[in-house]
Amino acid sequence: MADEKTPSPTGSAPSPEEPVVEERLPESLHEVRVKGRSLRTWVLGAGALALAVSAAFGGLKNAxxxxxxxxxGTAIAAGRFEVTIDRAVAVKDLKPVFSPDEGGFLLVVVAxxxxxxxxxxxxxxxxxxxxDVPGLPxxxxxxxxxxxxxSTMNPILQPNQPENVVYAWKLPKATEVPAEVHVKVEKTTYEKESKLTHYEVWRQDGIAxxxxxxxxxxLKAAR
Structure with missing residues (x-):
């Protein structure tokens, strides 16, 4: 005698193709169906459609x-340049190369x-x-x-020949010398053919x- 199949709560025999409902759904929703599909299948399909529409209209952004x-002292690969920040110094001037305004000083970063x-x-x-340096826009x-x-100003660097380079900013009179400075290194990316000029170019591409x-x-030593 063949075994009797246990009828489903809806009165129809269970289908082997029907997806298994996970326990995370409330018991009251386990057998709810939308146009012949289980609620879980319908929700997953609707979610996938929403993501596709969102991506098509720019709703998904890359983090x-x-x-x-x-x-x-750590080298930073920045595209066209490799940069190693060495030190920062507050000085009265760097004559004859750079000088501050009257009463001000220079903030120098050596890299x-x-x-x-x-x-x-x-x-x-x-x-x-x-x-975020006080007194500096x-x-x-x-x-x-x-x-x-x-001491050559704006020196021409030669390929793969590192040089110690001074970057100098002028700060106004009565500005307090910061205890430390936060330095960002710009990243550049090579393009074989620019969309604007049709020549090769290194374009700015954020922070490396x-x-x-x-x-x-x-400053005190200079007085």
Whole structure:
């Protein structure tokens, strides 16, 4: 005698194709069906459709890349340049290369910069950015760069030949010397053919890394 099949609560025989309902659904919803499909199957399908529509209209955004936090003295691969932040110093001036306004001082960051491109070029002024320095506008660029080896302003770097480069910012009179500075290193990405100029170009592409370095105060020694 064949075994009798246990009837389902709805009165119909269970279908082998019907998906197993997980216990996370409330018992009262286990047998609820939407147009012939179980509630769980319907919810998953609706969720997938919502994600597809959201992505099609730009609703899904890539999470921003985490910016590497490094210690001073650590090399940062920044595309066209490789940068190692060495130290920061507050000085009265760097004559004859750089001078502050009357009563002010210079905040100097020294970095080892290596050009990775195959054509010589000066280090970009935007390569280093200081963050939240009292007396310095958020978008302030340095006065310029200089080679520590021979004090050449805006020196032409040679491919794969690291140079110690000075970046100098001027701070106004009565500004307190910060105990430390937060330095960001700009990232650049190579494009073989620019969409605008149709020539090869290195374009700005966010921040490659950042570090916090203590500031040595040499102002008192200069008096």
């Amino acid at each position: 921003p890349e985490e910016i590497p936090q490094v210690e001073p 080892k910069v290596k050009l990775t491109d195959d054509l010589g070029d000066p280090p970009a002024l935007s390569l280093l950015q200081l963050v 958020a978008d302030a660029r340095p006065l310029g760069t200089a080679n520590m080896r021979d 890394g950042e570090t916090v370095v203590k500031v040595k105060n040499n």
